[in-house]
Amino acid sequence: DTGVSQDPRHKITKRGQNVTFRCDPISEHNRLYWYRQTLGQGPEFLTYFQNEAQLEKSRLLSDRFSAERPKGSFSTLEIQRTEQGDSAMYLCASSPTWGTGELFFGEGSRLTVL
């Protein structure tokens, strides 16, 4: 039984560097979401895909952030020119298009920007 997997689990980078996170959703799930969670806060919605189409982006997703899901399977989230404020846990979730509404989250990718 494979759930949502994310890679890397931890990333430490210096300010100004680019980082990329990968998410592999549950295979039969058409929808894929990215959320960001900072310490002591709830997850905040960033963006979501229906298959390969990016249907919504939060205002939190600045121009330095880009997400792709080129073949409707895995997704990548890239952050360019990282800033210390980007330090957070980046959570990926997936769901079927017609389901109960449940999101299945991965364990997250923790980013630390020095």
Place this chain on the structure above:
Amino acid sequence: QQQVKQSPQSLIVQKGGISIINCAYENTAFDYFPWYQQFPGKGPALLIAIRPDVSEKKEGRFTISFNKSAKQFSLHIMDSQPGDSATYFCAASQDPTGTASKLTFGTGTRLQVTL
């Protein structure tokens, strides 16, 4: 800005006691209200969810109470156990297709159940 306000921020309950976490929302278009449980180092996992057409939903030791007129909902954990120690998030969403997608989360409640 759509918001979901959650309280308390932290909660300590003795084993066997009742844990109660409250949430309030503003957007009357929300029609799906889940609770997620998160253990350290893990992603959130759905615990229980409710739609506004019912006032209460119970699954085992977990109950959601929903008050549409007050725009409030709460999670009750009966017979709390040390294994329930985790952070709990309420959330809400609207989705015209009938399935929840973009969730707005509360700020979380860190629950500690003591022996």
